[in-house]
Amino acid sequence: MNKKELIEMIADKSGLKKADAEKALKAFEESVVEALKADDKVTLVGFGTFSVSERKERKGRNPQTGAEMVIPSKKVPKFVAGKLFKDSID
Secondary structure: OOHHHHHHHHHHHHOOOHHHHHHHHHHHHHHHHHHHHOOOOEEEOOOEEEEEEEEOOEEEEOOOOOOEEEEOOEEEEEEEEOHHHHHHHO
């Protein structure tokens, strides 16, 4: 499913117009991103939790030259599915 199909499904299930469903999805995406930028977590009970995780600096190799290099630390987004979400997939 792509974003367009998701918007159509949200519109059908909620009774919203497609334009309104698109605005709602965009607002959700922006809100999650803003919260994560502020080092906050977004928890949707039963669905899952969006958070930020920090990867430590580590050594790696350049695949073309084989030379050792240092991969810097960085923050990455993370999603952990909730129990109800996991159980509904079975």
